[in-house]
Amino acid sequence: MLKLTKKADYGLMAMKHLAERAPHGACSAKDVADAYGIPQEALAKILQRLVKAGLLHSQHGMNGGYTLARDAGTISAFEVIRAIDGPLFITCCITVRGECDQPDRCTIREPLRRVTERIGKVLRRINISEMKKEATSQEEEEAKKPAELVTIT
Numbered sequence: 001m002l003k004l005t006k007k008a009d010y011g012l013m014a015m016k017h018l019a020e021r022a023p024h025g026a027c028s029a030k031d032v033a034d035a036y037g038i039p040q041e042a043l044a045k046i047l048q049r050l051v052k053a054g055l056l057h058s059q060h061g062m063n064g065g066y067t068l069a070r071d072a073g074t075i076s077a078f079e080v081i082r083a084i085d086g087p088l089f090i091t092c093c094i095t096v097r098g099e100c101d102q103p104d105r106c107t108i109r110e111p112l113r114r115v116t117e118r119i120g121k122v123l124r125r126i127n128i129s130e131m132k133k134e135a136t137s138q139e140e141e142e143a144k145k146p147a148e149l150v151t152i153t
Helices: 006-024 029-036 040-052 077-085 109-125 128-132 137-144
Strands: 056-059 065-068
Touching: 006 029, 006 040, 006 065, 006 077, 006 128, 029 040, 029 065, 040 056, 040 065, 040 077, 077 109, 077 128
Parallel strands: none
Antiparallel strands: 056 065
């Protein structure tokens, strides 16, 4: 089963929260943590990773806190996940260095590489501003339809 880490979940939740609150200025880590019941220390570390990746700005002082570094429509879910968890790999043999302990016998490496690539493309198409929008009745109807199968060749 493919699943995001808790840190990535928290990061996406925080980015959505900051996008929704953007017109009102910066939000503290405590504000975001309290809004979602996230441990404040863990969230602070996640927010610092997002600052380091250039996705957030951090301001100190009385009116300080975090704000999006760019418009929410230009920040993808992929960027947030990568900033927190590093490169996306669905199997341990598909790595940056391409290490595989069974290169002569493995028959799934290339198909799994393509799956990873396609997941990345989907996550790149989802931006934070889309995540903050409430589901419309049309989107709810789309969600009820059976999922489309993807053929890997």
